[in-house]
Every structure is written in C-alpha cells, then in structure tokens.
Amino acid sequence: MHNWGKGLAGALWLWCLPIVASGQLLSDDALAEAAAIRDMALESGLAYELLESLTTEVGPRMAGSEADARAVAWGKAKFEALGFDHVELQPVKFPRWVRGEESARVLSPYPHRLVVTALGGSVGTPAGGITANVKLFENLAALEAAPDDSLDGAIAFIANRMERARNGSGYGPAVIARRDGASVGARKGASAVLIRSIGTSNDRIAHTGLMRYNFAVPKIPAGALSNPDADLLERLLSRPEPVSLQLTLEVGRDREYTTYNVIGDIHGSEKPDEFVVIGCHLDSWDVGTGALDDGFGCATTMAAATLIARNTESRHRSIRVILYAIEEQGLIGARAYQAAQADQMNQHIIGAESDFGAGPIYQFSSKVKPSALGAIEQIAQVLEPLGITFGNNEAGGGPDLIPLRDAGMAVANLNQDGTKYFDYHHTVNDTLDKVDPESMPQNVAAYAVFAYLAAQYTGDFGFDLNEE
Amino acid sequence: MHNWGKGLAGALWLWCLPIVASGQLLSDDALAEAAAIRDMALESGLAYELLESLTTEVGPRMAGSEADARAVAWGKAKFEALGFDHVELQPVKFPRWVRGEESARVLSPYPHRLVVTALGGSVGTPAGGITANVKLFENLAALEAAPDDSLDGAIAFIANRMERARNGSGYGPAVIARRDGASVGARKGASAVLIRSIGTSNDRIAHTGLMRYNFAVPKIPAGALSNPDADLLERLLSRPEPVSLQLTLEVGRDREYTTYNVIGDIHGSEKPDEFVVIGCHLDSWDVGTGALDDGFGCATTMAAATLIARNTESRHRSIRVILYAIEEQGLIGARAYQAAQADQMNQHIIGAESDFGAGPIYQFSSKVKPSALGAIEQIAQVLEPLGITFGNNEAGGGPDLIPLRDAGMAVANLNQDGTKYFDYHHTVNDTLDKVDPESMPQNVAAYAVFAYLAAQYTGDFGFDLNEE
Numbered sequence: 001m002h003n004w005g006k007g008l009a010g011a012l013w014l015w016c017l018p019i020v021a022s023g024q025l026l027s028d029d030a031l032a033e034a035a036a037i038r039d040m041a042l043e044s045g046l047a048y049e050l051l052e053s054l055t056t057e058v059g060p061r062m063a064g065s066e067a068d069a070r071a072v073a074w075g076k077a078k079f080e081a082l083g084f085d086h087v088e089l090q091p092v093k094f095p096r097w098v099r100g101e102e103s104a105r106v107l108s109p110y111p112h113r114l115v116v117t118a119l120g121g122s123v124g125t126p127a128g129g130i131t132a133n134v135k136l137f138e139n140l141a142a143l144e145a146a147p148d149d150s151l152d153g154a155i156a157f158i159a160n161r162m163e164r165a166r167n168g169s170g171y172g173p174a175v176i177a178r179r180d181g182a183s184v185g186a187r188k189g190a191s192a193v194l195i196r197s198i199g200t201s202n203d204r205i206a207h208t209g210l211m212r213y214n215f216a217v218p219k220i221p222a223g224a225l226s227n228p229d230a231d232l233l234e235r236l237l238s239r240p241e242p243v244s245l246q247l248t249l250e251v252g253r254d255r256e257y258t259t260y261n262v263i264g265d266i267h268g269s270e271k272p273d274e275f276v277v278i279g280c281h282l283d284s285w286d287v288g289t290g291a292l293d294d295g296f297g298c299a300t301t302m303a304a305a306t307l308i309a310r311n312t313e314s315r316h317r318s319i320r321v322i323l324y325a326i327e328e329q330g331l332i333g334a335r336a337y338q339a340a341q342a343d344q345m346n347q348h349i350i351g352a353e354s355d356f357g358a359g360p361i362y363q364f365s366s367k368v369k370p371s372a373l374g375a376i377e378q379i380a381q382v383l384e385p386l387g388i389t390f391g392n393n394e395a396g397g398g399p400d401l402i403p404l405r406d407a408g409m410a411v412a413n414l415n416q417d418g419t420k421y422f423d424y425h426h427t428v429n430d431t432l433d434k435v436d437p438e439s440m441p442q443n444v445a446a447y448a449v450f451a452y453l454a455a456q457y458t459g460d461f462g463f464d465l466n467e468e
Numbered sequence: 469m470h471n472w473g474k475g476l477a478g479a480l481w482l483w484c485l486p487i488v489a490s491g492q493l494l495s496d497d498a499l500a501e502a503a504a505i506r507d508m509a510l511e512s513g514l515a516y517e518l519l520e521s522l523t524t525e526v527g528p529r530m531a532g533s534e535a536d537a538r539a540v541a542w543g544k545a546k547f548e549a550l551g552f553d554h555v556e557l558q559p560v561k562f563p564r565w566v567r568g569e570e571s572a573r574v575l576s577p578y579p580h581r582l583v584v585t586a587l588g589g590s591v592g593t594p595a596g597g598i599t600a601n602v603k604l605f606e607n608l609a610a611l612e613a614a615p616d617d618s619l620d621g622a623i624a625f626i627a628n629r630m631e632r633a634r635n636g637s638g639y640g641p642a643v644i645a646r647r648d649g650a651s652v653g654a655r656k657g658a659s660a661v662l663i664r665s666i667g668t669s670n671d672r673i674a675h676t677g678l679m680r681y682n683f684a685v686p687k688i689p690a691g692a693l694s695n696p697d698a699d700l701l702e703r704l705l706s707r708p709e710p711v712s713l714q715l716t717l718e719v720g721r722d723r724e725y726t727t728y729n730v731i732g733d734i735h736g737s738e739k740p741d742e743f744v745v746i747g748c749h750l751d752s753w754d755v756g757t758g759a760l761d762d763g764f765g766c767a768t769t770m771a772a773a774t775l776i777a778r779n780t781e782s783r784h785r786s787i788r789v790i791l792y793a794i795e796e797q798g799l800i801g802a803r804a805y806q807a808a809q810a811d812q813m814n815q816h817i818i819g820a821e822s823d824f825g826a827g828p829i830y831q832f833s834s835k836v837k838p839s840a841l842g843a844i845e846q847i848a849q850v851l852e853p854l855g856i857t858f859g860n861n862e863a864g865g866g867p868d869l870i871p872l873r874d875a876g877m878a879v880a881n882l883n884q885d886g887t888k889y890f891d892y893h894h895t896v897n898d899t900l901d902k903v904d905p906e907s908m909p910q911n912v913a914a915y916a917v918f919a920y921l922a923a924q925y926t927g928d929f930g931f932d933l934n935e936e
Contacts, residue, residue: 052703055700056578056700056703056704056707057577057578058578059578059579059580059700066579067579109525110524110525110526110527111527111534111535112527112757115896202897202899202901202902203671203673203897204673204756204895204896204897204899205671205672205673227901228897228899228900228901231899231900231901232523232524232527232757232899232900235520235524235900236524239524288672289580289700427672428583428672429670429671429672429696431670431672431696431699431700432696432699432700432703433670433695433696433699434670
C-alpha cells in the first residue's frame, strides 16, 4: 500500500490510547539498557573531543580540496581508534569545483566594496569580471515575472530574505533564489545573478551554498551578498541614479576527483548483515571549519555508536555510522552509497542523520510501517527525559538519507532546535565556538538511545516501505 | 583649586538635598522650551536620515582615503543644507596610513587560513611575508615577563579577551595589548605580534584599531585575529607540535595628507563668540561603513543642533557642531582644532561628544565648577523622562574632547549603553543595520536638551577649570 502513513495523521492518535500495536515490542531489558546508555552519554565528553579534533586538525574540508583527503583519513583513523568492528572507504567520483578570488564593487553612483561569495557550482566570471548595472527583484517570482531577455545584460539582484524559525522552515522558501536564480536570470537576459544571503543574521558575512543550472539556458555566474551589503545595495537602488557594479568570481569546475564515504560498523550478534544506519556528512563548505555543518553530526553519531559498543554486551543487528562524502554539492556521496548498496537495501532497517547544527533535540519523528509504531513509542519514552517529544510518522530522515528513503528504507528524525543555525550556516562563522560543550551530550544520548533500541528490535521497521 | 571635584563624591549628595547651588540657574522658560524640543526630537527621523545618507553615499572613510574627502564634502554640504549659520573646514595634516592585502596562514602542523587585520599604524611585513613559529602569551603582562630577546624571531600571540560591560569598561584592560603589543614584542625578540581581537563577539571578523610604537625598539608588524581564529590558534598551540605561521600585512605610511575638521555653527544672540561644543568624529576605519563609529554620533549631534535652530527663537550663546577629522588614528583632528583655537579656549564654555555606538543614553555626567552644578541638575531633570539618570561630576567628555578638556574646558557625557558596541567596533560589521531607527531619537533628544540649555545658561561652567 502506498501512502499508508497518510491516514495516520502523524500517528499522534496512538499517543492517546493504550498501546494497540500489533507488531513486536522491545524487551524491558533493552529499554533499561537504553536508559542506562542515555544517562552515561549525558556525562560523556567524547563527541566534543571528536569535534574539537576535526575542526582543529582538519578544518574546512570542501569536497575535492586537499583537506577533504585529510578528513577522510581522519574519519578512518578515528573509527579504528574508537574500536569499530569494520571500517571501510567507499569511493565517490565527482567533477571538482574550486574557488579563487571573489569581489563585488559598486562603481557608481557611490563606490563601495561588497562582501560576496560565489554560490557552489557557479561558473566564473570572464577575465576582468563583469561590469553592469544592477536591477532589483524582490524575490525569484519577481524575476520570473520579467519578460524573457528583458534584462539586457544587467546583473539581477534578488533581495528576498530568509525568516528565522526553530525548525528551519524559512530556508525552503528563500533558498529557491539560490538554487534557481542563475537559470531564471539567464532566461531574462541577465549577465550574472546576485542574491541576498540565505541566512538569518546581520553579520557582514556571505552565505555560500549549492546552486544548479537548467541546461536549456546559458550558464551565468551567481553569488551571494552578506545581509548588510544586500541592505546597502537596496538603499543604493532606491535612489534615482543607476547602480553600476563590477563582479569577479574566479570559480568553476576543473577535473574529476575521487573522495570517499567513510563507513564504520559496530557488529550485531544475531543479524550482523542488517544495519541501523546513523551518520552525517563529512564534507563542508570551504569557508568555515564545518563545526556545525556537519562536524557536529559526525562527532555526535560516532560518539553514540562508540558508547553503545563500549557499554552493551551485544546488539541484535549491526549499527553503521556513515560519514557521507560531498553532501553539500548534491548528496553525491549518499547517492553513491545507495547505488553501491542497491542490492542490499533490505539490509538497511532504519536510518537517521544528524545535520542541523548544534542545537538541542526537541522532537523525535519516524517513518515506519504501522506494525513498528509500538516500538517507536517505546523509543520515544526513553527519549522523553531528554526533553524530546514525539512528532509524527512522517519523518524525512535528513538529506543524505533521501536516496535510501526513496529506495524504501524506514527513517527517523531527531529534530534539533535550528533557531540560530542559519546565522552561521555556510559561512566563515561556522566554527567550534558556536557549539556548547554542555548541551552537545543531549544529542549524543538521543542518538545512542535510538540506535541501540533500533538495533535491538527484532522486528522490522519496514525496509521495503515503498512496496507495502 | 585643583581636584575640586574630588570631595563631591560624584555630586550625588546634591541629589538628596534641596538645591543649594550658589550659581546662576536656568529660567523656567528655558526649561520649558528644552522639554518641548526634547519631545519634538523624539518624533524626528532626521538623524537616521543623515546616517543613512552618510553610510550609503560615503561609506567607510578612513583618514586619507578617497572617501575621506567625500566625507568632508558631505559634512559641509549637509551643514549648509540644514541651515547652519556658519560652516568651516579646518585643515588637518597627517602622515597617511594605507592598507593592502592581509593574510595569516597556519602552515603546520595543520594548515588553516586565519582571519586577520593589520592594526592601524602598523608597519608592513617584508616581501613574501614573515614565516615563523608562534608563541602564546596569556596577556601583555605575560609577554612583558618574558626575558628580553628570548623570542628569537617567533611571532608573539597575545590571547587575552575583552570582557563585555554596559559602560565598555572591558576595553581599557584589553586594549593595551593592541596599543603596546608590538613594542613589547620587539623588545622580547619577536618578528611580529598577533593579538586576539579587542571585541566581545564570536563573529569570525577581526577588529582593527590603532597601535603605537615605542621609538626605543624596532618596529615590527602587528595584527589582530578574529576571536574564533584566536580560539583555533590556542587549540593548535595546546598540542605538542610547533605551530608555524605565515603572516602578510601589506600596510604602512605613504605620504602627508590634508583632511579637514568640518565645523557648523548655530549662532547665539547674546554671546555669539562663545560656544557649546557638541560633535563626533567623521573619519572611520576602512573596514565597515562607520555607522556606529562614529556616523551615529555625527548624525545625532547634527540633528540635535538643527532641531534647536529650527524650533527656538534664539540662544544666549552659539552651538558649534564639530565633525572631528582622524580621531581613529590618534585624535589628530581634535588636537589640530585645539591648537588652532588655543587663544579662544575661554570661548568654549562646555563640550560633549557622541562616540560610543548606537545604544540608548542611560546616564548624564558633568565636569563643571561647583557653582554650575545647580544648572547641571536642572538639565538632568529635563533629561530624566528620557530614562537618563545623573552620574557624577567626573565626566571625561569623549575622546575628541581630551585636548579641549586638558586645556580647561568644562565637559559633559551622555553615556550610552555599550553592551553590544564592542561586538561591532572597528570591524566590517559596523553597518547601518546595527542601528535601531526607533531608539536613535532618544539620543538626539538628549543632545538637544543638553546643547540648548547649556547655550541658554548665562553663567559659565568653568572654561578655565584647570586654573580654579
């Protein structure tokens, strides 16, 4: 049955009733063990140590950079040092994108240097840059509404600003300007596109992030201005004089590069070939040190699996921690993992990814078959003392789980408070000081509870969800 | 009598007593007029308009830059457009300091690019930069304590961090590392000095600011790292391996340059040659747009004087608004003003400067002779509805007033809440969005009350304080 989850209205009705789940449940022993691991995790500094190590000894690790290779070596060495049963590097090929000098200068009516960053995947500007007048569009829809070819070589500036929200819901409506601005702009006759940074702070720091090209139109360069610079450009454009701007973005793709998904397994005793999959992405953008995006997720899930391995006798199934490669540039590592494991998809019983900054977890959601909701409720009860409530049975699972989820894997989300996340996301400001060492263990405890109980569950969560 | 203020214990005792001041007082008419101007100022958007204009049409305006000249022209044109009775440019000569490329890279044990800015007045690094190991010092005192010549060409890193406080009291103890670090470092044998930025935020933005050289030791380059980069460097230095760093600062002095103090007067009817002096500094550092430091002060005091001129029949004395040149590089404009006016110092009856960001004013302090304290109390009473309390009679008057105060002029302070000021101070983040248009009029109202009542006062505040 397709869309089985639809009629459950978030499965919240289950919450108000005695448990009626027909499926298998977790044993009292497993629940007691999970509670003990949870409390132990709250006292552990392991995750912060791992994050300190990654941000200090590797730093920024954009896919294809010299530091990318060091990050892969770091992940492998850490898995081995932490005593994982099996460690593996899985190759991932991609066309490398590199960044050189970047500048944006208003030439007239009043000269200003603007803080700019190229969007990931953008083509570069020609030698000498692009000098053109700027035309303001309130948002992508306004640019869409302009007649084709009407910009006559102007630089289109898309000024919409992301709204702050705990669950990051402001990102989606704003980020379409980043993703599609260049192709829409090209169709309208723009020579380049600038957007207001997709972020929530007033820091004079530009937010990078992936864009994509529509192959039907020419490729034009695309960059993001810091929010204060976007304000300034709006003020300049509110005056009668035309605003002339020189944009230089020395960026582009150079050659094919091979990086690696880094995989660490903790073996299960009964079904070692079946996996609870937790993880993060190991790559970052080149600007910050990737402390929040996504070093925090790597450190959290590596620490959670380590604490399980060190403090429990055995698990029914295996726990796999995947440090996905090149998430930032289009989930390329995750797609490579899924392609390589296509024949073993039914060995992936449920997955969760940590990739939403450093905030505390406030909500647990699942996407499992109905017969597993009883076990999900049991997991939720062990998470509850961490301040985590159950959300619904419509979880997405995190970006790198999209290919696995689309292939039928059950997923869960441990949703973090993202109120401040987009102040730092994809900027130079993504550094270790934005992580609170005191609150990080709550995340580790939640992942440890989830992974341990999911691995102890003898039923299944529906690894063939799409076929039900 | 010298040190007469000492025995007053902040003059706060006056507050608890009926007025016993023997000096002259302000008339009820003047007080009522001041209250009316105050309430009018609270409704005025003029100051924000001026600040929007300065930051948009001029932007950063480091002394000696192309924009410095535009700022001077802006100030003159605005004074004229606002209807000031007399506008004057007063030449100020200085050796220009310029900034080119800047970079700091950790080469080993783990490569990192650090966010760095040269300190104002620093010499540059030689061609190819300086490559040396880094040695950590907790603060300037720790560097002082090292044996002379013991650093053997290392780069000294001074790691002390500024504390946050409403009155900015954390600045003084921290900023000595910026001011004196290079000369102390040179004596200890360092090839260069890096400091942790003198600022309170965790933004990955470096804070510039003036340093000075002791002529008895060689000049070595000095820069500031952003706070997150200072954290990173400390973490690197906590590991056993030596930390090698390459520092390039293409900065230095080039030639003599002439800029201008911009002076605008509103004439008084009875004693037009005697002045209440309010103002700000017009120059900024080159990194932000100088919205807080000190565009806000210029806009506030220009608007206050304009509102007085437009809404009162006459003033006993004149009101002079001075936009001081080149404050950031050593009060050079203020010293030039004082030198030019040395014979007219007794025509400067009292002064105040706005130069502490964009926060609301919470306190009014004075430094006047005792017979004027009755009038000061009357001014304080008109300020009270703005949420401003009286502080003491030990005011400093603001940086550009130091030469005038030292020459005997009475001064006042309208102290702003500086809790957030040092998040932005001397950085790229000093931009218009950090100013709240809603709270700015409170500052204008306070300066209007002060300047109007001080100009209406027929007594004197003690323009020969040092000679009493």
